[in-house]
Amino acid sequence: MPNTEYLKIPRERVGAVIGKQGITKEEIENATKTSIEIDSETGSVSISPREDAEDPLAVWKARYIVKAVGRGFNPEIALKLTDDExxxxxxxxxxxxxxxxxxxxxxxxxxxxxxxRTRDIITDMTGVDISIYGKTVAIIGDMEHIHLAKEAVEMILDGSRHKSVYAFLEKKSREMKIREFHKMAKDENKLL
Known part of the structure; x- marks a missing residue:
């Protein structure tokens, strides 16, 4: 089938993607207007667009939602990926x-x-969601916030002390708030 995406998720996460009585799978399908087939034995997933799908990225979004649940996120957080940002x-x-x-x-x-504590600090200071599962660290958020959280995680992986990472996040978080404040002020001036 054209536009069908295939991926594999850990078998132990298949239940989380399907949900009780298939409700999670159905939520993902309804949010993205896709059809999802899951092989619970292998963790293989295929995602196809439904006829009523208007968003050309529907299959792609569903793929990332399923992938996020497969990486340990709860489905509610993974569904944030329907937002283009x-x-x-x-x-x-x-x-x-x-x-x-x-x-x-x-x-x-x-x-x-x-x-x-460290995961919570990174999450709080960057506004992202983080899941540490298997051999991966998965991050959900907007591009700027993901970049900042990823930088903090990479600092830890490179051996930086937690104190240094927290100071870095504190500084970057302040800079980001100032930028957002200036952007808001600029947008308000346009309205006046």
């Missing part, structure tokens, strides 16, 4: 730390932090 970024940990399970586990622990 919201993106999914996946950081593959072996690309940074090699294939050693011990190194991946250690880095995941550093990114999460004690009682989830």
């Amino acid at each position: 919201v993106l999914l970024e996946i950081i593959n940990l072996p690309d940074y730390v090699g294939k050693s399970k011990k190194a991946i586990l250690r880095q995941k622990g550093r990114i999460i932090g004690k009682d989830g």
